[in-house]
Amino acid sequence: MRIDSLDFFYLAMPEILDIGDGSQDALLVRIVAGDHVGWGECEAAPLVSIASVVCPMSHSACKPVQASVLGQSVESVADIRRIGDLVRAHSLDLLQANHTLSGIDIALWDLLGRRLSEPVWKLLGYKQSHAKTPYASVLFGDTPEATLLKARTIQSQGFRAAKFGWGPFGRSSVAADEAQLHAAREGLGKDGLLLIDAGTVWNTDVDAARARLRALRDVRTTWLEEPFVSGALAEYHALSTESGPVGLAGGEGCHNVHMARHMIDHAALKYVQIDAGRIGGITIAKDVADYA
Amino acid sequence: MRIDSLDFFYLAMPEILDIGDGSQDALLVRIVAGDHVGWGECEAAPLVSIASVVCPMSHSACKPVQASVLGQSVESVADIRRIGDLVRAHSLDLLQANHTLSGIDIALWDLLGRRLSEPVWKLLGYKQSHAKTPYASVLFGDTPEATLLKARTIQSQGFRAAKFGWGPFGRSSVAADEAQLHAAREGLGKDGLLLIDAGTVWNTDVDAARARLRALRDVRTTWLEEPFVSGALAEYHALSTESGPVGLAGGEGCHNVHMARHMIDHAALKYVQIDAGRIGGITIAKDVADYA
Numbered sequence: 001m002r003i004d005s006l007d008f009f010y011l012a013m014p015e016i017l018d019i020g021d022g023s024q025d026a027l028l029v030r031i032v033a034g035d036h037v038g039w040g041e042c043e044a045a046p047l048v049s050i051a052s053v054v055c056p057m058s059h060s061a062c063k064p065v066q067a068s069v070l071g072q073s074v075e076s077v078a079d080i081r082r083i084g085d086l087v088r089a090h091s092l093d094l095l096q097a098n099h100t101l102s103g104i105d106i107a108l109w110d111l112l113g114r115r116l117s118e119p120v121w122k123l124l125g126y127k128q129s130h131a132k133t134p135y136a137s138v139l140f141g142d143t144p145e146a147t148l149l150k151a152r153t154i155q156s157q158g159f160r161a162a163k164f165g166w167g168p169f170g171r172s173s174v175a176a177d178e179a180q181l182h183a184a185r186e187g188l189g190k191d192g193l194l195l196i197d198a199g200t201v202w203n204t205d206v207d208a209a210r211a212r213l214r215a216l217r218d219v220r221t222t223w224l225e226e227p228f229v230s231g232a233l234a235e236y237h238a239l240s241t242e243s244g245p246v247g248l249a250g251g252e253g254c255h256n257v258h259m260a261r262h263m264i265d266h267a268a269l270k271y272v273q274i275d276a277g278r279i280g281g282i283t284i285a286k287d288v289a290d291y292a
Numbered sequence: 293m294r295i296d297s298l299d300f301f302y303l304a305m306p307e308i309l310d311i312g313d314g315s316q317d318a319l320l321v322r323i324v325a326g327d328h329v330g331w332g333e334c335e336a337a338p339l340v341s342i343a344s345v346v347c348p349m350s351h352s353a354c355k356p357v358q359a360s361v362l363g364q365s366v367e368s369v370a371d372i373r374r375i376g377d378l379v380r381a382h383s384l385d386l387l388q389a390n391h392t393l394s395g396i397d398i399a400l401w402d403l404l405g406r407r408l409s410e411p412v413w414k415l416l417g418y419k420q421s422h423a424k425t426p427y428a429s430v431l432f433g434d435t436p437e438a439t440l441l442k443a444r445t446i447q448s449q450g451f452r453a454a455k456f457g458w459g460p461f462g463r464s465s466v467a468a469d470e471a472q473l474h475a476a477r478e479g480l481g482k483d484g485l486l487l488i489d490a491g492t493v494w495n496t497d498v499d500a501a502r503a504r505l506r507a508l509r510d511v512r513t514t515w516l517e518e519p520f521v522s523g524a525l526a527e528y529h530a531l532s533t534e535s536g537p538v539g540l541a542g543g544e545g546c547h548n549v550h551m552a553r554h555m556i557d558h559a560a561l562k563y564v565q566i567d568a569g570r571i572g573g574i575t576i577a578k579d580v581a582d583y584a
Binding site for chain 2: 046047230259
């Protein structure tokens with residue numbers, strides 16, 4: 001069974017707003033091999049990723065991604081890893097390639113699972129599938145009042161967990177952030193799991209993050225996501241020594257297994273939050289899960 | 293003085309060969325601000341990088357690179373860093389952006405240097421410019437005899453240093469690589485500096501690299517470049533404990549200051565070999581030099 005076609009579908013809202021909402025567009029991947037079809041998704045800039053699929057070769061280690069995919073055999077899980085290894089080697093110098101590969105890898109798992117009539121979790125070697133707690137994910141409102149309203153709505157919809165992030169958070173005063181955090185907790189009620197996504201707003205500024213820790217603890221934040229950019233290992237580690245019950249979450253910016261291992265080894269994360277749509281797909285995400 | 297235009301020029305040989313020669317194409321960047329012009333170069337897949345400049349916005353942290361560059365003021369070195377910070381924040385989720393930014397940053401240094409009639413090394417704060425030893429950089433021949441001929445030609449041209457890499461090296465037997473290494477040394481003569489570029493051929497396989505150490509030492513290799521992929525910190529470190537006088541060189545795959553710092557801190561490199569055309573330009577390259 002060889003890969004006959006590799007197609008990308010760029011979906012977008014009619015208008016893309018300049019807000020931290022990453023769900024305004026999507027890049028889907030369809031792979032066809034013989035009678036079988038698999039679908040995946042890249043969490044990536046769509047047109048740049050498409051360019052990485054079809055661009056001209058620059059040299060032997062900077063080839064378009066499709067050169068390592070089309071015509072390849074897909075009979076087993078080992079083939080999926082082999083194709084990923086080909087992309088990583090032949091597109092070594094094409095930075096976008098790992099984001100593009102992510103959707104391809106996911107599509108290959110989907111295709112193989114359909115062909116073998118097995119769910120992917122079984123193909124990955126797990127004995128059972130574990131239930132997950134879904135959480136509502138929204139941007140902070142422009143004001144604490146708006147955040148309170150969002151949180152109440154989420155609570156009334158029956159969610160037991162909610163994540164608030166981006167928007168004005170971290171961009172003005174500590175007092176303003178404290179008001180936002182208390183509004184989110186108030187609206188969600190005392191029992192809801194509250195997750196906060198700082199969206200790398202403090203870059204590498206540990207003091208700025210530290211100044212919000214008291215309020216984050218007061219509202220019983222389960223995790224503080226991405227206070228810093230991925231790779232700021234020392235900064236994550238420093239904050240973790242003071243964050244107490246507020247676990248640090250990070251890793252979304254990792255685009256290979258090595259970066260994720262460095263975060264696990266040196267950043268003192270409580271939640272390893274890599275994205276299968278960016279790190280190289282389900283294959284590499286499983287490697288990271290095994291390492292963690 | 294505001295940035296009026298940002299243009300990319302894609303140059304390529306008439307035919308791109310499937311070999312490890314990264315000089316077969318080039319992506320030049322021209323920035324115009326008022327009466328001043330600056331030129332830079334991205335060491336990157338040209339069309340993918342161009343796509344990252346002009347693609348549609350996906351969300352507030354996945355904007356086309358030009359959104360953070362056009363119209364910006366460039367009066368000082370601080371402005372160059374400010375523009376880089378804007379790109380890193382507003383194109384956070386656009387993986388290719390750091391490769392694209394690299395050429396932009398270099399062009400901004402060129403533009404500022406021309407405007408102030410100062411060489412870039414002075415603008416960087418150095419008291420003097422240091423002479424460099426140029427080295428010839430070629431691919432290994434397909435046979436030891438071909439490599440011998442290349443090395444003799446380089447020696448006869450007066451080069452005191454030469455780098456051999458890619459081609460068949462590392463891809464077949466240890467004996468074959470040993471023959472290649474001895475051919476390079478023989479052709480270069482006993483006094484020439486011999487540099488070897490493994491081109492990440494062993495990925496993370498320390499044993500495969502270790503098997504070549506004796507010959508690398510025997511031919512007095514000054515540096516072994518990229519035995520492993522960037523980020524394979526533990527593997528670099530393990531090899532370094534046995535490589536003796538053969539210094540390890542690496543870092544070309546780093547595309548931000550954090551990755552380079554991790555290589556410096558944990559990979560036991562003797563030669564920190566980041567590429568200004570990939571890591572974010574001269575600004576970040578200087579940060580890495582200061583840290584090293």
